[in-house]
Amino acid sequence: MTAVEDTGAGRLLRGGRLVARLLLVWVLVAVELHVLDVWLADFALPLWWQPTVFALLYGVLSAVVWPLVLRVALPVAIFTLGIGSLLLLGAGLLALSFVVPGVVVANLRTAVLVVVAVSAVGALVSSLLSIDEDELFFRRAARRFRRAEDGGEELPPGVLLLQIDGLGYDTVRRAVRDGDLPTFAAWLAEGSHVLTDWHCDWSSQTGASVCGLLHGSNEDILGFRWYEKDRDHVMACAHPADAAEIERRHSDGRGLLAGGGAARSGLFTGDADHTSLTMSAVPLLTPARRRARNADGYYTYFANPVNLVRTVGAAVVDILREVSASARQRRADVRPRVKRGGFYPFARSATTVITRDLVVSAIIGDMLAARPVVYADFLGYDEVAHHTGIERYDALAVVRAIDQQIGRLHRASRLAPRPYRLVVLSDHGVTQGWAFTDRFGESIEALVGRLCGAEPRKGERGHAKPTTPWQLGPALAEASSGGGPIARRLRARAGRSPDHLHRTPEGAPGAVARAAPGVVVVVSGHVAMVSFTEHEGRVDLETVEREFPDLLPALVDHPGVGFVLVRSSESGPVVLGRDGVHRLATGSVTGDDPLTDYGPHAADLIRRTDGFAHCPDLLINSRYSPSTDDASPFEPHVGSHGGLGGGQSRGFLVHPADLPPTGEIIGAEALHHVIRSWLTHLGHPEPAPAQAEGRVAADR
Numbered sequence: 001m002t003a004v005e006d007t008g009a010g011r012l013l014r015g016g017r018l019v020a021r022l023l024l025v026w027v028l029v030a031v032e033l034h035v036l037d038v039w040l041a042d043f044a045l046p047l048w049w050q051p052t053v054f055a056l057l058y059g060v061l062s063a064v065v066w067p068l069v070l071r072v073a074l075p076v077a078i079f080t081l082g083i084g085s086l087l088l089l090g091a092g093l094l095a096l097s098f099v100v101p102g103v104v105v106a107n108l109r110t111a112v113l114v115v116v117a118v119s120a121v122g123a124l125v126s127s128l129l130s131i132d133e134d135e136l137f138f139r140r141a142a143r144r145f146r147r148a149e150d151g152g153e154e155l156p157p158g159v160l161l162l163q164i165d166g167l168g169y170d171t172v173r174r175a176v177r178d179g180d181l182p183t184f185a186a187w188l189a190e191g192s193h194v195l196t197d198w199h200c201d202w203s204s205q206t207g208a209s210v211c212g213l214l215h216g217s218n219e220d221i222l223g224f225r226w227y228e229k230d231r232d233h234v235m236a237c238a239h240p241a242d243a244a245e246i247e248r249r250h251s252d253g254r255g256l257l258a259g260g261g262a263a264r265s266g267l268f269t270g271d272a273d274h275t276s277l278t279m280s281a282v283p284l285l286t287p288a289r290r291r292a293r294n295a296d297g298y299y300t301y302f303a304n305p306v307n308l309v310r311t312v313g314a315a316v317v318d319i320l321r322e323v324s325a326s327a328r329q330r331r332a333d334v335r336p337r338v339k340r341g342g343f344y345p346f347a348r349s350a351t352t353v354i355t356r357d358l359v360v361s362a363i364i365g366d367m368l369a370a371r372p373v374v375y376a377d378f379l380g381y382d383e384v385a386h387h388t389g390i391e392r393y394d395a396l397a398v399v400r401a402i403d404q405q406i407g408r409l410h411r412a413s414r415l416a417p418r419p420y421r422l423v424v425l426s427d428h429g430v431t432q433g434w435a436f437t438d439r440f441g442e443s444i445e446a447l448v449g450r451l452c453g454a455e456p457r458k459g460e461r462g463h464a465k466p467t468t469p470w471q472l473g474p475a476l477a478e479a480s481s482g483g484g485p486i487a488r489r490l491r492a493r494a495g496r497s498p499d500h501l502h503r504t505p506e507g508a509p510g511a512v513a514r515a516a517p518g519v520v521v522v523v524s525g526h527v528a529m530v531s532f533t534e535h536e537g538r539v540d541l542e543t544v545e546r547e548f549p550d551l552l553p554a555l556v557d558h559p560g561v562g563f564v565l566v567r568s569s570e571s572g573p574v575v576l577g578r579d580g581v582h583r584l585a586t587g588s589v590t591g592d593d594p595l596t597d598y599g600p601h602a603a604d605l606i607r608r609t610d611g612f613a614h615c616p617d618l619l620i621n622s623r624y625s626p627s628t629d630d631a632s633p634f635e636p637h638v639g640s641h642g643g644l645g646g647g648q649s650r651g652f653l654v655h656p657a658d659l660p661p662t663g664e665i666i667g668a669e670a671l672h673h674v675i676r677s678w679l680t681h682l683g684h685p686e687p688a689p690a691q692a693e694g695r696v697a698a699d700r
Contacts, residue, residue, distance in 0.1 A: 025122055029055040032121050036114060042106030043114060054100050058118060061092050062305045085308050089115045119309035156683030157419040160363065160409065161375040164402055165206060166382030168429025168647040169197035171391060180396045183407040184654060194657050198665035200428045200649045202605040205525055205642040207237035207267055209427035212668025214257065214270030214375065217250040220612040223524025223642055227512065227531050228614045234512055234522055237267050240282035247280040256675060258687040261373040262366045265359045270375055276362055277355060301361040311357045315349040322348050325394040336434040336638050340387050352380035352398050360405050367416040372684060378402045385639035390430045424654040430639040431526065431646035433630035436560050436622065444528045444620065444634045449515035451551045523634040525642020529616035539617040541568040552576060555620060560632045562623035562645060563594040565606055573610040584610065597626050598644040601666055
């Protein structure tokens, strides 16, 4: 507790001086209202006493009335990226003008301008006076825990698992060197932390990595989306029902976050008791859980108008930054690049700013509550790297912003009621290159369909629409899980997300689109999966060659295809390349080994995937060029992942130096065991084998 007592931050809060701070803000807001009276033609406070009284009433509106309104209007705040909240606050201030005689606020636009200006003063005062809101929370927690723990056992150190989605090991090393990760650089320089790498599974994407990390199992997760022939269904990690089913298959109730942990902004709960912005938890929402979740994340944050204005302002800046960066890329003819217009700048700001701020606020609340393990995913870098490139300026700007928030959490952890260790990691890296469709003029779906006899469609190049960040799905779903008219409208909007439209409704066979009659192609970054639906089970090499004689020769000869996995009735699983064959059962190679450029673990990772129950008939990996360090993803991305080749397979791990060394980590399941061993080392009890509410243990 000494860290709480001795810290130099927030001096104005000591000795009962919080009242002095409130009085100071009140006086400054009153002065600002005088200034606005002069500057704004549609805002008038003609009498000397009116700014003081109006400032006091606005303070009551912000502190008492606004939080009550937000309980109903929270979906508006989330869906409009906070702008709707400003309009509602403006409407409240407009109503106040009728309460104070003589005050004139001519219209809603003027009211919103006043709200923004007043809230900005609150944020500025806090900054200038070094008032750390985190310290206020933790000082209260310290007093509460001192009372609760008199004579009790000391809590073992808690652990924050902070994931920077998609940030590869090599990019981290360069970012530390170049000053883009100053928090990491300081840790490494002082020797408090160690930087190491870990090798992803073949499916180097968030679904497989996070499920393996949190549950110690990611078997049969073939991509961010994949086709299950026995159900004629495309599983999508970004769909709540599918994410819940994936977690049901892998959870035994003893995930890393079981026993009071928290999951913030991710695909899976890890059996946490406290979740927000978590995809697999959305189908389990009830009104009671919705209220708890809002308290954990959205409501607590947006109830403070200062937070609201700060986040909305940062989001607007990020939107302008994205528009400017996209325009610079087009003017300079930077390649590779993808289209970044339409709704994307707004979706990007939701990921890089709004959900980031919500997640940080929720983590601070988790530390306030002394939760044992907290997992959070910062998705912003991955989202920007997909569309702009892995080390271009605007992608590294997002890295710097995330580093700043991690530094804030590190400082806040010193004030928490229990000690915390910070472990920062990524779920995969990213490999850059021209999108397959842009480079070769034909999507992999169209290519396979043509080779399987489909009639070419004039002008069709395949799917080229950039995907919406998946974090928007749980955000909209959680914010709109109530029963009111606003919530119902938002649920309908969330259900029309592009990532949801490809799913097969239960009991509707044949709804999955075919690339050709009886042929389904599903892509996941640098991997494409082909299934022949007229055959039950796995179709062997000999059958494919007999029924589609042009398919395999054309695929392995294609300059965008690195290798193809197929099972032979004679040789078992084989990897086909342009100039050779690798037989996985025996390890024998004929000709040039097609796996040479994909790392020393490629054969083992592919062999494991071949044993999955829903492994497709053909699994295609894009071609990686070591000389140019690029590959062409099958989705419309600049930076992508999901397969083997280049930086996408190499995540990073930054951990306290006094934790046991990791050794070589191959696969997310191995990473789970490393972190589980750290928890045991720190004194965390092994969770009891219990089943998480709303799901059953997988049959494994």
